[in-house]
Structure formats: structure tokens, C-alpha cells
Amino acid sequence: xxxxxxxxxxxxxxxxxxxxxxxxxxxxxxxxxxxxxxxxxxxxxxxxxxxxxxxxxxxxxxxxxxxxxxxxxxxxxxxxxxxxxxxxxxxxxxxxxxxxxxxxxxxxxxxxxxxxxxxxxxxxxxxxxxxx
Amino acid sequence: xxxxxxxxxxxxxxxxxxxxxxxxxxxxxxxxxxxxxxxxxxxxxxxxxxxxxxxxxxxxxxxxxxxxxxxxxxxxxxxxxxxxxxxxxxxxxxxxxxxxxxxxxxxxxxxxxxxxxxxxxxxxxxxxxxxxxxxxxxxxxxxxxxxxxxxxxxxxxxxxxxxxxxxxxxxxxxxxxxxxxxxxxxxxxxxxxxxxxxxxxxxxxxxxxxxx
Numbered sequence: 001x002x003x004x005x006x007x008x009x010x011x012x013x014x015x016x017x018x019x020x021x022x023x024x025x026x027x028x029x030x031x032x033x034x035x036x037x038x039x040x041x042x043x044x045x046x047x048x049x050x051x052x053x054x055x056x057x058x059x060x061x062x063x064x065x066x067x068x069x070x071x072x073x074x075x076x077x078x079x080x081x082x083x084x085x086x087x088x089x090x091x092x093x094x095x096x097x098x099x100x101x102x103x104x105x106x107x108x109x110x111x112x113x114x115x116x117x118x119x120x121x122x123x124x125x126x127x128x129x130x131x132x
Numbered sequence: 133x134x135x136x137x138x139x140x141x142x143x144x145x146x147x148x149x150x151x152x153x154x155x156x157x158x159x160x161x162x163x164x165x166x167x168x169x170x171x172x173x174x175x176x177x178x179x180x181x182x183x184x185x186x187x188x189x190x191x192x193x194x195x196x197x198x199x200x201x202x203x204x205x206x207x208x209x210x211x212x213x214x215x216x217x218x219x220x221x222x223x224x225x226x227x228x229x230x231x232x233x234x235x236x237x238x239x240x241x242x243x244x245x246x247x248x249x250x251x252x253x254x255x256x257x258x259x260x261x262x263x264x265x266x267x268x269x270x271x272x273x274x275x276x277x278x279x280x281x282x283x284x285x286x287x288x289x290x291x292x293x294x295x296x297x298x299x300x301x302x303x304x305x306x307x308x309x310x311x312x313x314x315x316x317x318x319x320x321x322x323x324x325x326x327x328x329x330x331x332x333x334x335x336x337x338x339x340x341x342x343x344x
Contacts, residue, residue, distance in 0.1 A: 070227070072234050077214055077290040080221040101219035105211055109230040 003097040004060045014095050016055040017046075019062055022094055023053050026087045027066075032074040033083060036067065036107050061098040062091065068104060072111040080104045137196055144193065210251050214290045223289060225249045232258065235284060241265050241273060243305055255295035263303040274299055 003014040024044045027033055035052045038044055054065040064087065070076055088099040155162055173179030211222040229247040236245035244263035249256060258281075264270065278297050285291045 072231065073288065075288055075290070076223065077221060081215075081218065084219050084221075103220045104222070106221075106223040106227045108224070108227050109234060111234065 003057045003062050003095070005096045012096070014097055016057075018095060019055055019064070019091060019097070020049045020053050022091050023064065023066065023087055024049060026083065026090055027068065029086075030079070030083055032071045032079045033068045034110065036069045040112075058100065061100045063100045063103075065103040066105065067107045069108045069110045070106045072109050076106060080106075137193065137200075141193055141197060144190070212251065212256065212291065212293070223291075225251070228256070228258075228285075228289065228291070231289060232260070232281065232285075235281065236260070236262070236277075239277060239280075241268070242277075244302075246302075252295075255293050256291060257295050258297045260297065260299045261302050262299060263305060264301055265307045266304050270301070270304070274301075 002016070003019065004011050005014075006012075024035075027035065028044075034040065035044055035048055038048060052067040054067075056063040056065075066087075070079070084102040084104060087102050091097055091099050170179075170183070174183065211224050212228070214221045214223055228249045232247045232249075233245055236242045236247075241264055242262060243265055246261040248259045248261075250259070251257075264273075278299065281297055282294065285294055
């Protein structure tokens, strides 16, 4: 199946790959979610995107099921709601397809590598003598 | 695993097709030689074992393919639905277990932690198997840990259907750094310097002995 919207001149069809691109962009923007096995800054391969983004077109509308990894400590429901909203909005605005629903399945938990604390070098404070 | 089974099944089917073609195109009596060979193999113990292994292997492969074709994916664990408004949000039991493991690892006093989450009648039961460091009152520590975990699961993950958190203390180990550092307390006023030093060392040694 394929997504579509109708204009006065005819039907415009949108392939699932385009919808996936929108989703990948929105997921990359968030700090709390990523695709399982994908490191930050790494490109999401076609195989990965097809595996973790299931797209189903129903009468031109799209139903999306995402499998994601969540950051340890993030409030899942709140963050997932925001992501659902962003994805739906970007697809509706960018591709013109109606989004029926975006289901989010959290499959695993990840943690950002801890940054080493910067070495603080304390200097003796220079005292300035002010003379009026 | 899925790839391995696909490769194995394709190899098995290639062999079958090659065998059929060989029988039809070259030597139709080949099947008799095969039957004789198998019969001779079955006289030996290793031959019986080999045939058993091959039989069960092919059976397992056939069952796997059948279940896969029927839509049962192996190792696909149950998901918990956290919320259904505006599209469902689910979390896998693996993610819940991983979350608890990470929480436990950050907890001072917990050396090792094994987690098993299970959904029974729509309610989540969590079983924890722990290795602790002996450093304080264990019942109090466990109570606090259970409460903290319960709160975290409800607030961070949004799990509302948590029924119980069962904990099994598997082992209690001595603290890793048993020798606590000696505190250099400023000497109390009104005593000789030598006495003070001796007293300080004694108290330091005592605290070390107590801690060990």
C-alpha cells in the first residue's frame, strides 16, 4: 500500500521511504530516544529503519509503529507523547498525509557515556589594591 | 538466529532439490545405494546417534519454519501498554528489566542484581535476585530499596499496574573497602602532645578494627 492525498489535478502518492525519512529526522532531534543499536550521530541504515519503523497505509492515511530505545531516567510517557506529536505534525505538514496514530514501543534502555569531569585549576585570587 | 535458520533451511532445500534432480537425470538407482548405506550405518552406535540427531534437527527446523509462517516470532516478549491516548505507548519487559538493573547498579550496597519481570493477569510482578554488601541493617535497606524502585517505576516509566517486587538476597559479601580511612581529628585541647598522638592512633586503629 501507499499513502496519498488528492488535489484538484489528481492524486499525489507518497512512498513509505519518505515517511520513514521524516520519522528518522524527528527521532534524531530528540535527546531521549534513538533506534536500538544506532549510536548518536550515526546514520540510520535502510535495513534498520525498515526494521524499527513499521508503516501501514489505510485508505491513504498512515499508521506508524516505532520500536525505540529510551534514555535511562527519561519520563517515558511524557517524552513519547511529545515525540508522537512531533512526528504526526511533521508528516502532516511535510508530506500532506493524515497520521492515524503513532505507536511507540520502548524496546531497551540506553545511557549516555559519562563525560569526565574537567580538571579545575584554581588560581590564587589576585588582590587589587584600590586607592582613592 | 533468524538469518541462521534461513540459511540452514535454504541449504536443506538446495540439497533436497539436487538429490531429486540427480535421481531423475543421472542415476535412479542412487536411492538404493543411499538406503543400503543408511542400513549399514544403523549397525553402529554412532550411525544411530547421527540419524537421531539429523531427524531431530530437521524436525526442529520444520517446526521453526511452521511457527514463523504462522506469525509466532521466537523470543518476542510481551509488551506493557503504558498509555493508550493518541496512539499507544508500550514498553518491553526487557526494557523494564534493563531499567531496574541500571537503577540497582547505582545503589550503594548492591553488588549484583538479576531481574526477571513477568506479567500475570495484566499485572506486573518483578523478581530480583541480589548480592549485597554487608554495610547496614538489611531489612531497612531492602524496604527503602523496594519503595524507591516502586516510586521510580511508577513515576519514570509510568507503570501503573505494578503488583509486587519480590526480592531474594542471594549472597551477602563483606564490603569491598573494609579499611575505612582514619580520620585525622584535631587534638582535643588541654592535653600533652604525645598523649594526644597516641590517643588519635588508638582511636584510629579501633575504628579500623570495628569496620573490619
